[in-house]
Amino acid sequence: MSEDTIWKSATQLARELDAGEVSATDIAEHLIVRADATDDKIKAYLNRTDDRLRADAAASDERRAAGEARSRYDGVPVGYKDIFVTRGVTSTAASRILESWVPPYDATVVSRCTEGGLPMTGKTNLDEFAMGSSTENSGFFPSRNPWDLDKVPGGSSGGSAAAVAAGLVPWAWGTDTGGSVRQPASLSGIVGVNPTYGSISRYGLIAFASSLDRPGPLARTVEDAAALLQMAAGHDPLDSTSIPDEYPNLLDGIDGGIEGLRIGIVKEFVPTQEGVRQKIDEAYARLEKLGASLQEVSLPSFEHGISAYYLIAPAEASSNLARYDGVRYGRRAPGADIVAMTASSRDEGFGAEVKRRIMLGTYALSAGYYDAYYGKAQKVRTLIIQDLARAYADVDLIACPTTPTTAFALGEKTSDPLAMYLNDIFTVPVNLAGNAAISIPAGLAPEDGLPVGLQIVAKSLDEPTMFRAAYAFEQDLGFAGSPEGRPEL
Amino acid sequence: MTIDRAAVDHVARLARLDLSEEERERMQVELAAILDHAEKIQALDLDGIEPTSHAIPLRNVMRPDEVTPSLPQEVALANAPETEDGRFRVPRIIEDS
Numbered sequence: 365m366s367e368d369t370i371w372k373s374a375t376q377l378a379r380e381l382d383a384g385e386v387s388a389t390d391i392a393e394h395l396i397v398r399a400d401a402t403d404d405k406i407k408a409y410l411n412r413t414d415d416r417l418r419a420d421a422a423a424s425d426e427r428r429a430a431g432e433a434r435s436r437y438d439g440v441p442v443g444y445k446d447i448f449v450t451r452g453v454t455s456t457a458a459s460r461i462l463e464s465w466v467p468p469y470d471a472t473v474v475s476r477c478t479e480g481g482l483p484m485t486g487k488t489n490l491d492e493f494a495m496g497s498s499t500e501n502s503g504f505f506p507s508r509n510p511w512d513l514d515k516v517p518g519g520s521s522g523g524s525a526a527a528v529a530a531g532l533v534p535w536a537w538g539t540d541t542g543g544s545v546r547q548p549a550s551l552s553g554i555v556g557v558n559p560t561y562g563s564i565s566r567y568g569l570i571a572f573a574s575s576l577d578r579p580g581p582l583a584r585t586v587e588d589a590a591a592l593l594q595m596a597a598g599h600d601p602l603d604s605t606s607i608p609d610e611y612p613n614l615l616d617g618i619d620g621g622i623e624g625l626r627i628g629i630v631k632e633f634v635p636t637q638e639g640v641r642q643k644i645d646e647a648y649a650r651l652e653k654l655g656a657s658l659q660e661v662s663l664p665s666f667e668h669g670i671s672a673y674y675l676i677a678p679a680e681a682s683s684n685l686a687r688y689d690g691v692r693y694g695r696r697a698p699g700a701d702i703v704a705m706t707a708s709s710r711d712e713g714f715g716a717e718v719k720r721r722i723m724l725g726t727y728a729l730s731a732g733y734y735d736a737y738y739g740k741a742q743k744v745r746t747l748i749i750q751d752l753a754r755a756y757a758d759v760d761l762i763a764c765p766t767t768p769t770t771a772f773a774l775g776e777k778t779s780d781p782l783a784m785y786l787n788d789i790f791t792v793p794v795n796l797a798g799n800a801a802i803s804i805p806a807g808l809a810p811e812d813g814l815p816v817g818l819q820i821v822a823k824s825l826d827e828p829t830m831f832r833a834a835y836a837f838e839q840d841l842g843f844a845g846s847p848e849g850r851p852e853l
Numbered sequence: 854m855t856i857d858r859a860a861v862d863h864v865a866r867l868a869r870l871d872l873s874e875e876e877r878e879r880m881q882v883e884l885a886a887i888l889d890h891a892e893k894i895q896a897l898d899l900d901g902i903e904p905t906s907h908a909i910p911l912r913n914v915m916r917p918d919e920v921t922p923s924l925p926q927e928v929a930l931a932n933a934p935e936t937e938d939g940r941f942r943v944p945r946i947i948e949d950s
Contacts, residue, residue: 468928562909575907604914605907671891682868689869691941696934705944707871719870723880724887726868727860740894742904749905782886798908824909 369394370531371850374440374588377534381428381439388439388483392421395441395485399532402853407507408527410446412486413453417441420483427481437591438481443536445524446487447494448474449568457570458502459492461688461695461713471568472603473537473579476596485533488523492715493685494544494572496520497787500778501717509552510851511814515771518548521582525552528582529851535583535592541572542673543791545580546803550766550817553805553849555589556582560824561798562607564593565600573680576795585844586804586835590614612828622654622836625829628661628759633790637769639809643816644765647806647837651763654836661755661762665747666793673792674785675728675741682725688713720781745796752797756823761833765790766803766817790819799824804834805843854892856885
């Protein structure tokens with residue numbers, strides 16, 4: 365057992381657990397030491413559950429000793445964005461309105477990972493109700509980017525991304541509504557996946573925009589991301605939007621290479637930062653070198669993605685967040701009658717961005733504006749789906765940058781909501797269309813030494829092809845697992 | 854575009870948000886800026902395009918009508934701000950007649 369335990373992939377740890385070279389308790393203790401030493405600076409966790417981690421790890425060791433390991437990964441710890449509901453452990457969505465809510469049940473993602481034997485390290489920070497791209501909208505505190513503590517880790521799953529990037533946990537769960545897994549993965553130099561809508565259960569996610577929300581894994585390697593997703597994906601009767609078909613196997617043939625694959629390059633998507641443009645161009649050349657054939661594809665409707673997204677997502681949010689009424693759970697503020705009590709509870713409990721989106725969504729759905737805003741946005745959503753279908757007639761996958769720039773400074777965009785929204789420009793179309801996408805590290809931008817993410821976008825349920833391409837790229841680049849791929853803290 | 858103060862007040866009432874004076878003023882400016890960006894899609898010719906409310910084709914999903922265990926009352930009430938006699942307690946809803 366060596367000090368580099370914290371940097372080992374989940375798959376490597378699983379191998380060592382199987383060989384008896386390490387125990388789940390050893391791994392847990394290393395992660396606790398690491399978090400003690402570094403999380404004061406990074407602030408990845410809202411709530412570390414060290415006692416639970418130790419108990420889960422001890423139980424895992426006992427199972428393994430008895431020959432009853434629940435999965436290959438039994439004993440490899442995992443973190444959860446605090447928007448996943450966890451039985452007996454506060455689940456806040458980083459909102460003051462849910463500050464002391466202790467759920468009576470587990471999200472399906474959590475129960476499946478528990479059934480797989482994964483000990484829980486804790487609940488990670490996020491933008492309140494997943495609304496944001498930097499974690500600065502957390503109702504508690506912002507997280508920081510392990511590559512540069514003055515920079516944001518991205519968001520909304522920024523706590524999970526920072527924890528994985530900083531070696532606090534090998535892998536963690538996030539959710540992606542408009543880029544909230546892929547963008548922080550890109551900004552933090554790790555892998556993040558947005559699986560096909562309906563392929564993974566939303567049961568037990570604190571809802572933001574239900575037609576767009578999806579759980580997604582964050583990890584330091586493509587193989588780990590695939591393995592974590594595999595553990596939780598598949599039909600769930602508790603989610604009525606869950607696809608009944610069997611989810612494809614992501615690990616079989618992941619190392620099959622990309623010889624002969626046709627990959628579309630989105631000509632409208634050009635990063636604004638020179639170093640990002642350079643790294644993405646190098647990534648395209650690498651895919652070609654690996655045997656893929658590249659061709660330009662045009663997705664003209666994508667330029668309207670942000671406009672449509674920032675009407676649809678707030679509209680759904682304004683409806684979903686109506687449940688916070690100060691009656692059944694969550695914060696209650698005083699009020700003379702029920703309307704006053706509800707309105708003051710919501711004003712006290714929600715942060716500025718959440719209020720802005722509730723207002724925007726309520727406006728877009730209100731009488732006289734519905735057709736002009738929400739109705740038009742839904743039609744743009746159709747155009748985006750049609751553009752993608754047209755492109756996929758000629759290509760197997762689409763490649764583009766994940767974000768226009770590398771990580772930005774804390775405070776840089778907080779006073780300009782629209783500037784913050786535009787950070788999601790390359791990621792929102794996938795949420796609107798429902799298909800799958802992954803962000804993988806493409807190296808560091810020369811001008812600031814910060815990570816750049818390559819996004820690979822697949823057809824719905826074609827995750828195996830997406831993972832195969834991501835794996836081939838990762839292996840050839842050699843960034844993951846190398847000293848260059850680790851931030852110095 | 855501009856959003857007048859009355860519209861902000863109306864929407865805040867619909868959304869049950871007891872916003873402060875300062876928040877209302879800021880909301881007027883910020884909502885207008887975001888909606889300005891959305892103006893671009895107002896100009897698109899979208900006649901004949903079907904709206905998409907959901908990315909995957911959905912049918913109603915039914916389950917057998919069987920009684921299964923549900924949350925015990927004390928668990929369901931455990932997170933409530935105020936309870937009384939096994940119920941959620943709320944401020945006055947109906948005026949005295």
